[in-house]
Amino acid sequence: MIKSMKAKRTIGNAFIYVILTLLSIVWVFPVAWLVMQSFRKEGSAFTPYFIPKQWTFDNYINLLTDTSKFNFPRWFGNTLVVAIASCILTTVLVLLTAYAFSRLRFKMRRPMMNVILILGMFPGFMSMIAIYHILKAINLTQSLVSLVLVYSGGAAMGYYIAKGFFDTIPYAIDEAAMIDGATKNQVFWKIILPMSKPIVIYTILTSFLTPWVDFIFVSVIMKDNYDKYTVALGLFQMISRENVQKYFTQFCAGAVLIAIPITLLFIKMQKYYVSGVTAGGAKG
Amino acid sequence: MKLQSFFKKLSDAVSGFFAACANYFVHFKKGDIITKISYFIMGFGCFCRKQVVKGLAYLAIQLGYIYFMITSGVYYISMLSTLGTMQQGEVWDEALQIYRIQTGHNSMLLLLFGVFSIFLTILFIAFYFMSVSRAYKNQLLMEQGKHINSFKDDVRDLLDSKYHITVLSIPVILTVAFTILPLIFMILMAFTNFDQTHQPPGNLFTWIGTSNFSKILYQNPRWSSTFFKLLFWTIIWAFFATFLNYILGIMLAIMINKKGIRIKSFWRTIFVTTIAIPQFVSLLLMSRMLLDNGALNNLLLNLGIIKEAIPFLTNPNVAKVTVIIVNLWVGIPYTMLITSGILMNIPEDLYEASRIDGATPVKQFFAITLPYMLHVTTPYLITQFVGNINNFNVIFLLTGGGPQSLNLYQAGETDLLVTWLYKLTTQEQNYALASTIGIVIFMLLSSISLITYNMTSAVKEEDTFS
Numbered sequence: 001m002i003k004s005m006k007a008k009r010t011i012g013n014a015f016i017y018v019i020l021t022l023l024s025i026v027w028v029f030p031v032a033w034l035v036m037q038s039f040r041k042e043g044s045a046f047t048p049y050f051i052p053k054q055w056t057f058d059n060y061i062n063l064l065t066d067t068s069k070f071n072f073p074r075w076f077g078n079t080l081v082v083a084i085a086s087c088i089l090t091t092v093l094v095l096l097t098a099y100a101f102s103r104l105r106f107k108m109r110r111p112m113m114n115v116i117l118i119l120g121m122f123p124g125f126m127s128m129i130a131i132y133h134i135l136k137a138i139n140l141t142q143s144l145v146s147l148v149l150v151y152s153g154g155a156a157m158g159y160y161i162a163k164g165f166f167d168t169i170p171y172a173i174d175e176a177a178m179i180d181g182a183t184k185n186q187v188f189w190k191i192i193l194p195m196s197k198p199i200v201i202y203t204i205l206t207s208f209l210t211p212w213v214d215f216i217f218v219s220v221i222m223k224d225n226y227d228k229y230t231v232a233l234g235l236f237q238m239i240s241r242e243n244v245q246k247y248f249t250q251f252c253a254g255a256v257l258i259a260i261p262i263t264l265l266f267i268k269m270q271k272y273y274v275s276g277v278t279a280g281g282a283k284g
Numbered sequence: 285m286k287l288q289s290f291f292k293k294l295s296d297a298v299s300g301f302f303a304a305c306a307n308y309f310v311h312f313k314k315g316d317i318i319t320k321i322s323y324f325i326m327g328f329g330c331f332c333r334k335q336v337v338k339g340l341a342y343l344a345i346q347l348g349y350i351y352f353m354i355t356s357g358v359y360y361i362s363m364l365s366t367l368g369t370m371q372q373g374e375v376w377d378e379a380l381q382i383y384r385i386q387t388g389h390n391s392m393l394l395l396l397f398g399v400f401s402i403f404l405t406i407l408f409i410a411f412y413f414m415s416v417s418r419a420y421k422n423q424l425l426m427e428q429g430k431h432i433n434s435f436k437d438d439v440r441d442l443l444d445s446k447y448h449i450t451v452l453s454i455p456v457i458l459t460v461a462f463t464i465l466p467l468i469f470m471i472l473m474a475f476t477n478f479d480q481t482h483q484p485p486g487n488l489f490t491w492i493g494t495s496n497f498s499k500i501l502y503q504n505p506r507w508s509s510t511f512f513k514l515l516f517w518t519i520i521w522a523f524f525a526t527f528l529n530y531i532l533g534i535m536l537a538i539m540i541n542k543k544g545i546r547i548k549s550f551w552r553t554i555f556v557t558t559i560a561i562p563q564f565v566s567l568l569l570m571s572r573m574l575l576d577n578g579a580l581n582n583l584l585l586n587l588g589i590i591k592e593a594i595p596f597l598t599n600p601n602v603a604k605v606t607v608i609i610v611n612l613w614v615g616i617p618y619t620m621l622i623t624s625g626i627l628m629n630i631p632e633d634l635y636e637a638s639r640i641d642g643a644t645p646v647k648q649f650f651a652i653t654l655p656y657m658l659h660v661t662t663p664y665l666i667t668q669f670v671g672n673i674n675n676f677n678v679i680f681l682l683t684g685g686g687p688q689s690l691n692l693y694q695a696g697e698t699d700l701l702v703t704w705l706y707k708l709t710t711q712e713q714n715y716a717l718a719s720t721i722g723i724v725i726f727m728l729l730s731s732i733s734l735i736t737y738n739m740t741s742a743v744k745e746e747d748t749f750s
Contacts, residue, residue, distance in 0.1 A: 126722035130466030153462025156455030183444035266560030
């Protein structure tokens with residue numbers, strides 16, 4: 001009896017291994033294709049075969065050195081600058097907002113949270129055109145500053161996840177500190193913040209990643225100013241209809257270069273990511 | 285949010301408003317000369333009563349506002365009703381007896397700055413009432429011989445009991461500037477005729493009331509048939525994208541977490557890796573792989589599995605299935621990652637007991653796992669559903685809305701409402717129609733969220749402390 005159950009379990013597990021292996025192949029397939037294409041020597045966009053016939057590093061070398069049409073190194077620098085600036089601004093905004101809604105009690109708290117909830121239900125880029133004209137009115141279009149403002153301007157509205165985390169810290173800690181004479185300002189900087197390392201890291205990383213993956217706001221704000229593009233939009237241009245034949249393999253090379261650091265960061269931070277999303281989700 | 289309590293709040297707000305108005309006049313009557321003057325010169329009551337910095341700040345606000353209104357504000361607000369009357373073009377100059385080019389009004393900028401001016405006015409009124417009530421309070425404090433907060437005291441308060449003002453002021457300003465103002469602007473645009481033929485600066489556009497809404501619902505058959513078709517597809521899409529991902533993702537998590545499965549972290553990393561790759565990379569690649577002559581068709585043809593290329597993205601119905609399946613590729617690892625931790629919280633004895641009763645793993649999944657997960661993760665599901673209705677990336681990058689269809693107005697067969705909105709603004713420049721759709725999407729989402737939030741028990745009241 002026990003033996004047959006064991007046998008049954010082994011068969012069940014073997015079955016699961018088979019499924020997991022198949023699924024892994026399906027999931028890795030596009031990624032593997034991307035990497036292989038980036039090393040393909042044959043030009044042209046698509047080949048009728050899956051594995052390249054000749055391998056080369058030229059795609060990477062051209063991408064990084066030939067800046068006559070597509071200036072990848074420059075886009076990379078732009079993105080890095082925007083990412084660092086908007087990451088700092090966003091993190092400060094999000095943490096302060098989350099702290100206020102989680103720890104402080106004031107008359108406008110509920111109404112403000114409700115307004116943010118309602119605002120979140122409008123399609124994000126409905127206001128894109130209006131933002132463009134506001135930036136134009138203050139002479140900021142086609143500049144990296146405007147990108148930073150756009151990425152962090154609405155950032156405070158994404159306070160949920162950090163608030164969910166702050167909510168889990170017992171309020172008794174705050175009270176104890178305040179009895180000892182700490183102001184709320186000190187409580188935030190000296191007590192809550194040091195205790196919230198996961199959520200601080202989470203906020204920094206997610207806000208750092210946004211500029212690397214967004215291509216919509218950049219395209220609206222930068223229009224045709226190639227020099228101010230970020231990598232996402234630049235790569236996007238490489239496989240537009242008129243460029244795809246010549247630049248497809250370089251696109252793949254660029255995509256690999258961007259994807260590697262992002263993937264490593266994400267795998268490192270997935271623990272924080274999960275705790276952030278679930279903490280925010282359960283509390284609303 | 286019960287209806288009754290809503291009305292109670294509303295009546296409280298109204299009576300509070302009238303009380304404040306009455307107080308405004310009563311305080312003026314009771315006020316001494318300094319208070320009375322501060323009804324006209326903001327900050328006077330602070331300035332004369334030891335609050336020099338605060339008084340100067342109020343005065344600066346008043347002067348700044350007056351300067352703004354005189355130089356531009358009054359003009360913009362007055363232009364709001366027409367959104368400009370002067371069209372760009374040549375006009376006959378009577379005095380010089382020649383045609384000269386006139387620049388004309390720009391309806392877009394007039395609307396933008398008009399909204400901005402009204403916004404500043406509201407802000408100013410709020411500051412005005414604050415300064416007036418402060419002046420009266422200072423007078424009372426003075427009469428009672430109590431302490432009036434100095435600048436130093438105010439700063440101390442801002443770091444402690446009024447810390448929320450310090451903390452929230454910058455987020456609020458940025459949110460207003462980059463979210464609320466643009467949104468109001470776009471909402472107003474839905475009530476204008478700002479389309480291809482009314483593009484500023486060359487042409488003017490003006491208010492046309494709610495006719496955009498009636499056009500989209502029934503008056504304009506081409507618009508309304510497109511709208512309802514896309515709405516239907518958007519809801520189908522959101523449903524499948526949310527629930528298929530959810531259930532299959534949970535199943536994957538269960539498989540990986542099952543006892544006896546080795547190298548768990550290896551399996552998990554494989555799937556997590558695909559989340560981390562930016563969507564514009566992975567989805568664009570997929571779209572190239574799935575072309576009629578793309579890598580996948582070639583592979584299948586060479587292996588002899590199929591005889592003809594599968595029209596993954598070119599046949600309307602196949603394309604719809606394709607986007608849902610590709611979205612599984614995007615979404616399953618995500619659900620797996622999120623739910624893994626929650627799955628471990630399900631009490632083991634539930635499974636133990638059901639096993640003794642002879643339940644199969646499938647039965648366990650539907651009788652224990654799924655109900656438990658649904659209960660815990662309802663808010664997550666709602667946000668996922670809302671997110672999928674607005675899921676721009678998958679459709680835009682994968683099919684671009686295609687295959688194109690002649691039956692639809694400026695849209696393809698797989699376009700969601702939100703990608704249609706995007707196309708209408710960037711390709712067609714029909715901002716009025718796009719804004720109308722945006723508002724409809726908003727109404728759809730808010731009613732869905734309201735209903736589901738009220739029905740679910742998983743939304744806990746946050747613990748309250750004061």
